[in-house]
């Protein structure tokens with residue numbers, strides 16, 4: 001294995017040669033080299049130079065429904081708090097007290113009027129402004145005015161439907177620009193009218209990028225996912241389309257397989273608002289750079305996050321959405337449970353493959369792949385986006 005010493009630089013992995021080969025025609029192109037998948041030092045670099053530089057998923061808006069709801073989360077390895085203000089807006093702050101640097105919040109809380117630091121009780125409003133400092137001037141002489149020049153360190157935060165995204169370093173493009181291709185892909189579909197009904201996780205023994213690439217690889221469906229394969233028409237399957245930094249794909253259901261094994265359409269349940277007659281036979285996907293995905297089926301949707309746990313370990317989250325009336329409707333309990341079961345079976349079918357993808361990356365001979373031009377364009381596009389952000 002190439003040198004794995006700490007202190008590795010980005011350009012020792014993303015060399016000129018690697019960047020040049022990524023840009024070649026598919027027959028000659030190579031993807032990211034092994035170190036990008038197995039090296040803990042590169043994993044640390046990704047936190048700072050990839051995840052902190054882009055818009056990344058931080059939590060669901062419906063987890064903090066009311067003013068004063070506070071949730072600590074971790075983004076790019078850093079503690080962040082999400083806070084819903086009195087104006088209804090969710091804001092993100094670095095989870096640190098500006099006074100002496102104590103971590104401010106360790107557990108979620110509901111309906112707080114203020115946030116108070118446990119060290120010296122400096123108190124902050126929900127918009128981050130400093131409001132009071134007990135014994136600040138001397139014992140029993142309190143600062144009750146606060147100071148407009150002191151506030152929690154705010155993080156760029158945007159709520160898109162039920163999903164909160166943050167950009168830690170403040171330098172990413174506008175969120176509108178970032179999400180525009182995804183909005184175009186799902187144009188007319190009213191995702192904001194769906195409700196989250198269920199959350200499930202799976203863990204894979206591989207780098208987050210391998211889990212992510214595998215998720216958008218339609219090529220392995222023929223062999224690895226027999227039930228899914230049977231439920232999809234064959235003719236229109238193709239590589240992911242590239243739109244901005246993201247990837248999109250879609251497939252049509254095999255008529256004979258509707259309602260059978262592998263069918264995740266939620267047959268019989270209410271349609272997702274805005275689905276067209278044509279969309280009733282279609283599954284539409286996007287994988288949103290860098291590590292989330294959104295699937296829209298006729299009667300359900302899933303939001304997916306590939307949470308990196310280390311260079312060789314990934315937790316995949318999946319949140320299931322339906323129209324609100326269907327979420328608790330006992331008539332659809334079996335359909336919902338069946339959908340969760342289908343996804344569980346599908347994701348388990350990927351466990352062994354994900355492990356093999358990671359193990360294969362221990363072979364020095366592998367230099368980023370001999371790629372399939374029809375199928376692998378999405379993976380190369382994904383690798384290019386990572387390289388572009390990390391070397392910017």
Ligand code: FES
Pocket residue numbers: 097098099100101102117118119120121122
């Ligand atoms: S560190 Fe928070 S009040 Fe002092």
Ligand SMILES: [Fe+2]
Pocket residue numbers: 214215220224225346349350
């Ligand atoms: Fe798979």
